[in-house]
Amino acid sequence: MSVLPAAPPAASAERSSPTGEIALLLRRVGAMCLVELQKLRHDRTELVTRTVQPALWLVVFGTTFSRLHAIPTGGTPYLDFLAPGILAQSALFIAIFYGIQVIWERDAGVLAKLLVTPTPRVALVASKAFAAGIRALVQALVVVVIALLLGVGMTANPLKLLGAAVVVVLGSAFFCCLSITLAGVVLSRDRLMGIGQAITMPLFFASNALYPVDVMPGWLQVINHVNPLSYEVEALRGLLVGTPARLGLCFGVLVIAAAVMITVASALLPRLAR
Amino acid sequence: MNPVLVKDLHYAFGDHVAVDGVDLSLEPGEVFGLLGPNGAGKTTTLRVVTTLLPAPPDTVLVEGLDVVRSRRRVRRLLGYVPQQLSADGTLTGRENVALFARLFDVPRRGRAEAVDAVLDAMGLSESADRTASTYSGGMVRRLELAQALVSAPRVLVLDEPTVGLDPVARSGVWDRIHEVRRANGMTVLVTTHAMEEAELHCDRVALMHRGRLRAEGTPAELTAAIGPDATLENVFRHHTGDTLEAGGMRDVRAARRTARRVG
Ligand SMILES: Nc1ncnc2c1ncn2[C@@H]1O[C@H](COP(=O)(O)OP(=O)(O)O)[C@@H](O)[C@H]1O
Numbered sequence: 115m116s117v118l119p120a121a122p123p124a125a126s127a128e129r130s131s132p133t134g135e136i137a138l139l140l141r142r143v144g145a146m147c148l149v150e151l152q153k154l155r156h157d158r159t160e161l162v163t164r165t166v167q168p169a170l171w172l173v174v175f176g177t178t179f180s181r182l183h184a185i186p187t188g189g190t191p192y193l194d195f196l197a198p199g200i201l202a203q204s205a206l207f208i209a210i211f212y213g214i215q216v217i218w219e220r221d222a223g224v225l226a227k228l229l230v231t232p233t234p235r236v237a238l239v240a241s242k243a244f245a246a247g248i249r250a251l252v253q254a255l256v257v258v259v260i261a262l263l264l265g266v267g268m269t270a271n272p273l274k275l276l277g278a279a280v281v282v283v284l285g286s287a288f289f290c291c292l293s294i295t296l297a298g299v300v301l302s303r304d305r306l307m308g309i310g311q312a313i314t315m316p317l318f319f320a321s322n323a324l325y326p327v328d329v330m331p332g333w334l335q336v337i338n339h340v341n342p343l344s345y346e347v348e349a350l351r352g353l354l355v356g357t358p359a360r361l362g363l364c365f366g367v368l369v370i371a372a373a374v375m376i377t378v379a380s381a382l383l384p385r386l387a388r
Numbered sequence: 389m390n391p392v393l394v395k396d397l398h399y400a401f402g403d404h405v406a407v408d409g410v411d412l413s414l415e416p417g418e419v420f421g422l423l424g425p426n427g428a429g430k431t432t433t434l435r436v437v438t439t440l441l442p443a444p445p446d447t448v449l450v451e452g453l454d455v456v457r458s459r460r461r462v463r464r465l466l467g468y469v470p471q472q473l474s475a476d477g478t479l480t481g482r483e484n485v486a487l488f489a490r491l492f493d494v495p496r497r498g499r500a501e502a503v504d505a506v507l508d509a510m511g512l513s514e515s516a517d518r519t520a521s522t523y524s525g526g527m528v529r530r531l532e533l534a535q536a537l538v539s540a541p542r543v544l545v546l547d548e549p550t551v552g553l554d555p556v557a558r559s560g561v562w563d564r565i566h567e568v569r570r571a572n573g574m575t576v577l578v579t580t581h582a583m584e585e586a587e588l589h590c591d592r593v594a595l596m597h598r599g600r601l602r603a604e605g606t607p608a609e610l611t612a613a614i615g616p617d618a619t620l621e622n623v624f625r626h627h628t629g630d631t632l633e634a635g636g637m638r639d640v641r642a643a644r645r646t647a648r649r650v651g
């Protein structure tokens with residue numbers, strides 16, 4: 115028993131300088147991200163089964179609609195147009211699930227235990243955002259491979275691919291934190307499931323993922339303007355298949371949206387433990 | 389200095405009063421048991437002590453630090469095992485413990501050794517690299533103790549640590565708690581509704597009923613005051629006019645109603 119760590123002095127040094135605080139925050143984000151990676155490693159089948167849906171969208175929906183030539187994409191083959199949209203959609207569907215995971219962790223006592231450690235709330239939320247991003251990247255890889263097999267002309271420029279990865283992570287962070295925020299508001303799993311289902315499809319259909327903005331009715335175009343998913347899709351399309359995109363605007367919107375949502379979700383997190 | 393000091397604590401969920409004027413003062417190194425039926429307010433009291441629920445300033449102190457004003461420093465001193473079995477089933481035992489070592493800044497040098505030592509002390513060395521989903525209830529509880537102990541807390545807070553465990557697993561958990569306490573002198577604040585267990589394992593107990601403390605002392609003092617062959621069960625009935633079961637049933641129903649309303 116003597117090998118057990120000895121108790122620290124009662125008033126053990128608590129760094130309160132701003133640099134100390136930032137260092138602590140980074141260490142905590144690192145520790146939490148590491149366990150998220152460990153969880154993914156133990157949970158590989160889920161990672162694979164979750165790629166079925168985007169594959170179906172591309173292979174079935176994509177190839178069929180390509181033949182119809184029903185959607186005016188300005189000269190871009192429909193599959194090329196669709197692939198970045200499906201990539202963003204699959205990231206959205208993964209991220210929106212994290213609020214439910216947080217509620218599950220609340221019900222299981224995991225959250226309470228984490229909240230009783232000297233860890234800033236924002237580190238707990240940021241690690242979920244990170245995990246959502248990593249999962250989304252795995253899916254993105256699968257979507258890209260399928261798209262290539264279907265003959266989509268994707269960029270091979272490593273900088274653009276890196277840019278696309280950043281866009282996917284930012285979008286996932288936003289939707290993950292949106293989901294945690296909703297969890298902090300409704301507090302129950304059933305209600306969150308209902309709300310999650312009620313908002314994901316509208317977010318998807320009120321975006322430019324399946325069709326260009328110009329063909330939408332006016333009211334839908336308005337929604338589209340405030341829908342971060344559309345900025346994610348626009349950036350991905352610009353980077354991956356080279357359609358015209360306002361990259362600066364898209365990155366700006368995604369960075370700000372993700373930062374705001376992480377802050378809001380962190381503020382609401384302790385409500386879940388009450 | 390009292391490791392835990394609670395002064396006239398009140399806590400209400402909406403208009404439902406869960407804790408109604410509780411005073412506690414723990415002595416260094418003791419095992420202090422908070423006893424009472426379901427719904428007595430034990431968990432709520434612990435959640436205030438562990439900074440999960442807010443309290444007015446200067447009502448709850450841990451090692452002399454106010455749980456509201458010095459939240460972060462208080463958390464550093466605490467090890468907490470909640471009522472639910474809360475280890476992460478998708479991680480291995482070792483990963484579960486290593487996470488808490490990192491979250492409490494156990495230095496990188498010697499971290500792996502600290503994790504191994506605490507797993508060993510909880511009798512989990514053999515199963516450390518299996519995912520916790522394959523553990524029995526008693527093993528999960530010991531894993532949670534390992535998580536709470538790896539930071540060498542000054543105060544270990546345990547909420548019903550043996551509920552739902554078979555007798556062998558129960559005594560396994562208690563034996564480990566006593567061993568560590570003897571080794572490092574930490575204070576233990578524990579809740580339970582099993583009176584025999586409290587009699588056996590706690591240095592001092594407080595009986596809690598509907599948000600209030602009805603009696604406090606060593607199990608021997610409390611039982612001697614009632615009669616020669618009295619048990620804590622008799623003591624509880626004497627002070628509350630209620631049995632554990634009766635109190636339990638009514639409050640479970642109340643809790644369900646609340647859950648429906650809140651949930
Ligand atoms: N989150 C909550 N919201 C509303 N009421 C609650 C909540 N948690 C506990 N209560 C109520 O507070 C009372 C005390 O509960 P608790 O502290 O959990 O008791 P114990 O741990 O002794 O079983 C119970 O009547 C319970 O229904």
Ligand SMILES: [Mg+2]
Pocket residue numbers: 427430431432471547548
């Ligand atoms: Mg309880």
